[in-house]
Each structure stands twice: as C-alpha cells, then as structure tokens.
Amino acid sequence: MHLKRALSRYILQVTMVSTCPKRPGNPGVLILLTLPLLLLGAIKINCATLPDNSTDVLCLQAFRHEITSDPFGWFISWNSSANHCLWPGVICSRAHPGRVVALQLFGLYLAGQISSSIGNLTFLRTLNLSTNGFSGRLPPLKHLQKLQVLDLSVNQLQDSIPDAITNCSNLRIVDLATNILVGEIPPKLSLLYNLSHLRLSRNNPIGVIPPTLGNITSIQRLGLAYNNLTGTIPDELGKLTNMRMLALGGNRLSGGFPRCLFNLSKSLQVLGLESNMLSKQLPPNIGDALPNLQELYLNTNVFEAIDIQSWEFFSALTNCTSLEWLSLAENQLHGAIPNTIGNLSSILDYLYLGGNELSGTVLPSIGNLRNLTFLGLGNNNLTGTVEEWIGKLIKLQHLNLQMNSFIGPLASFLGQLTQLIDLDLGNNKFEGPIPSNIGNLQQLSDFEP
Template structure:
C-alpha cells in the first residue's frame, strides 16, 4: 500500500490480535510441557488433530525454497515448529500460524479448518493457488492475511468459506485473482476493523451493506473492475479512517454522505469515472483529512471554497478533471 500511514497496519493488526488473546508460548514453558527438542522419546504431542492438520498442510506445499518448514517433523513438538504458536491454557492447540513472505508454493488445504483454536493466520506474500477452502470451523479466528498470492475463485465462495468466522477483525485478500461481485453478506462480518479486497478482478457494484460493519476503520477496494455509484451508505461507519476505491469504473457523483465521516484521514477515489460537482462542504467537515485523491475522473464545476478549511491536508490530487473557476 503506497500510503505512509498504512505502512505499519499489519503490525498494528497483529499487536491488536495479541491484545485480544493470541498467546505465544515462551521457550521455557514449552520445554516444561513437551520436553527438549532432541528428546523424541519423551515428547507428549498433545492435540493430535492440530498436529495432523499442520502435516496435511505441509504435504500440500510443493516448493519451500528457504526450508521454512524443515523442522516440521516427528522429532519436535508441533508447538515448537517454525511459525506455530500454541495456547498456554489449552496445551497443543494452535493459536497462530505465521508463514508470511516465505515463497511457499502450494494450496491452502481444508485441514487448516480443523485448527479450531486458531486466532491468527498469516500466509501473505507466498505463491498459494487454488480456491480458499472452507474455514468455517475457525470460530475464534480474528486475523486472516492472504495478500500477494495467486488465489483464484469467486469472492462469494470465499466469503462463504469464512461465514462462521464472526470474530474476524482483520481480513486481507488483496493482490490475488479473485473474481465476481462482492456479496451483500459481506455486511455480516460485523466485527471487521480492516478489510482489503484490492487488486483482484472483482466486478459488479459496491453493496450498501458495508454500513452494517460499524466498527470498520479501513476499507480498501481499489484496482478492481467495480461499477456503478458509490453508495452513500459508506458514510455510515462513522469512525472510518481510510476509504480507497481508486482504479475502478465507478460513476456518478461523490456522495455527500462521505463528508459525514469526520474521522477520515485518507480518501482515494482517483482513476474512476466520477462526474458532477464535489459536495460543497467537503473541506468543512473532513477536518482531519490528510490525503485526498480525486484525480483522473470526470468531475466538474468549481473547487469548493470550503476545501481550504481542511487544514490537515498534506496530499491533494484534483488533476485530469474538468474543474473551472478560480483557485482560492
């Protein structure tokens, strides 16, 4: 993401996940529970379902160039495998699977759906392909990051695969190959704080049911093939800080309801087919706005005088439109 204030969002999300109960076992505690790494005969493997599920996942990996999973073997307890963390209160139950940026190739196996204590799953920046399997048993899942892979399939099937993950706060599936229309049921993920579906091949319109996600702070839908108007309901998650819809085929006016989001720091609607005049109060209500990108649209009329009241504004792009009149 090219926006400076979003640069550490993944770290922030993981820190929040830790605050909400993701527990990482200290090495000494692991040794007490499971024995030393070299003591194969003394290992107590705890929950075998979680262990088998991880081994099934490993078997589906067709390329591991850095040997990231070399210690996933019978000589080591699975809670000490690279990228794996387990619960203290429920020994052997996997709570975190952290395998980002390892150049892994393969498919995400349905066996991960058996890790029913999993709170965080991070597979970003790998080469996972195929469809997202059903993860509906992961009712404790709070953090799911799958960006920069080559996942295929319909976005509606992906949301069905996560339908029971009602605790999800962070959902990141950007930079993949998903197709189809964003389903209205997206609004049922009512605990989402961060949602990134950008850089896929999504089509259709933006469903108004985003208004049901009242905790949503960051919404990224840019660089897809979305059409139609920007629904005014996007102005209803009143605490939103970033709204990025750039690089689609959106048309119609910039809805005045967006000016009700006084918490907005970033608004990027550039590279669409938006037309008409800007809401006259756009600068008077968005007093915390720092990034405003409206370039490469079909916007017209006068640049609102009140835009000058947006005193926090650092980056402003109104280029390649049809604005007239004087700049004040």
C-alpha cells in the same frame, strides 16, 4: 475346561498396560485399563482419540505436504524431532497446551495450494499467509469460529469469496487483497459485525458495492480499490462513522462525489476515489465537511471546475489542516489556480494538478507550501515565470512542469533545489542555456530539460 468355566462365573479384574507409539506432540502414552478378563482378547486401543493434540499436528503436516516450493527452507525443521509448537511460524496456546492459535508464514515466497486441513485448526485465531505464491481455492474456514485475523493478501488465489466466511463471526481483520478472486462481493459480509479492517483491493470481482456493508459499523478501514466494480457509491457507507480509510479507486464507479461521506466528518482521514468515472462539480464545502482528511485522491475522473464558483471546493480544502497528500490530476479543471493554494496545509507533502486545463500564471503564494516534496503541474496551459516561487520549495524531490508555456531563465532557482531526484521541464518556453548550477543537484537521477 474347568478353569474356563470357573472364570466365566467370576468377573475377575486385571490390569492391562498398553503403549501408544510416539508421535509429534505425544511422547508415548501408558494406558492403565481395568477390564473384565474375558474382554482382553477383543479390546483395541484407538490412539487418535487420546488428548495429545495430534489433530493439530496432522493438520500442519497436511498443510506442509501441499507446499511445492520453499525457497528459504522454512519447513526443514517441521519434523517429529521437535514439538510442533516450536516449528517456525507456529504459535500455540498457553491455556490449551499444544493447540495452534496462530500460523504466521508471510513473506516467504511459498508456492502450492492451501490445504483444506487448515480449516480443522479449531483454536486458530490468526492465519497470515500473505506475500507468498499460493494458488488455487481459498481454504474452508467455516469451522474456525475463533479466527480473528485472516490475511491471505498478495498471493495467486483464484476463487470467489464464499458466504461461509461469515461463520467466522469473531473476525476483526480480513485482507484478501492482490489475488485473482472473482465473483461478486458477498452481501453477507455484513454479518461480520466485529470487522475493523476489510481489504479486497486488486482482484477481479464484478458487480456493485453491496449496500449491506453499511451495517458493519465497527469498520475503520475499507479497501475495495482496483477491481471491476460498477454503479454508484451507496449512501449506506455514510453509516460507517468509525471509518478512517476508504479506498475505492481504480474501479468503474459513476455518479458525483458521494456526499454521504460527509457523515464521516469526525473520523475519515484517507479517501481514495481516483481512476473512476465520477463526474460533476466537487462540493464547495468538501473541506468543511471532512476537516480531518490527511490524504485525498480524486485524480483521473471527470470532476469539473469551469468558473470561480466551481473552484470553491479548492478554497474549502484549506480547512483540512492535516492534509498531506492532494491529487486532482487528470480531471477537467479549467482556469487559473486559486490564490488560496498558498493557504493549504502547511504540512502538505504531495500536490498533483497535472493533466487538466489550467491556465494563467502560478501565483507566488504557492511558495508557502514549504514542505512539498512532490509538485506536479505538467500537461496544462500555464504561463509566466517560475523563479519567483519555485526557489522557496527547497524540499522538492520531484518537480514536473512539462508541457506548459512557462518562460524565462532557469539559472536563478535550480541550484537551490538540492533535494531534487526527478526534474521534468520539457515542452515549455524557457530561455537560455541549461544552467551550470544544475551540478549542485547531487540527488538528481532523472532530468528532462
């Protein structure tokens, strides 16, 4: 009793040693605390508050716990025997040791749900879980303010795109394509001012293309293809003067060709408007206004050409000297193919004009397109012979002339097309037997005489 009273009158300093247990990323911590003696009986050490990056470790473990299928055994080494920064797919910061800055687990056919714990990896800059089998909801992202790359494409995520994604103000790339996302495209995506790539293709969103997307002036690639979008293409997209690729095909968009895109004359290289309900005549100056086009997909719409004047767009496309792919199939193009077809880009690789109402002969100038590997003229009303021009297209791999009224023998040109893989000549008026030199076509895998 006398000793206790004596101690209570003095603040004696002692040193206490405590050890926190080993955890992933924490080999054990010795803590030296100098405390008043009388507090020793009440003190408790909270190891979770120590600066050992255990939060990131716990987040990764929670993410691993939600994985129901790992066919390649990717997570076998995700255990406490190795530092978490050495786990496959995990990249840590050099400036902030132990903090996870990238999680790259793409193409592994993983299944399960994406744990909400991902949202607590506050140093994360890259999250790539693409080409897996993740289902359920999108993970919460609002705390990932350092995130720059978000790629969850090619999964089975079933959710609407939350407005909270705009809290990730440093995002440069957002790819959510090929999932089962629903709802409308949030107009607030326009708050992501740093975006260069936005890809939401092949989902199930509804509604219109938000005009506010025109505020993301940094964007270079915008993919909204193969959804259920309706309405017209907003004029505001004409403000995206850095755009190189615009993919809006496979929707239910209406109206005419969006002339607002002529503002993108210096940048636009790939334009996909296929499989919509776009109509009317194509602008006669399309090739002058968009001279840098490399790929142009206008097939499966209701674009019309009924006279020489309405075919002027085709001649204008000869100004696109870098054009490699051109598809105008399954529209309402009538009449003869203009002779200017031979003036199209000398590097044109793919030309598809099938499924229209084309008539007359195919002029020999088409033989100038020596780099064609695909030529589709099927399902039209074309006549005449083909041997004059077809023999010059020696790089052809795919040739479709079916369902026309072509005449003449086949022997004189087939043997020269040694790169052919697919050949469809059915439902024409060719004469004579199937030529023996078809045996020269060693690559041919599909032949429809």
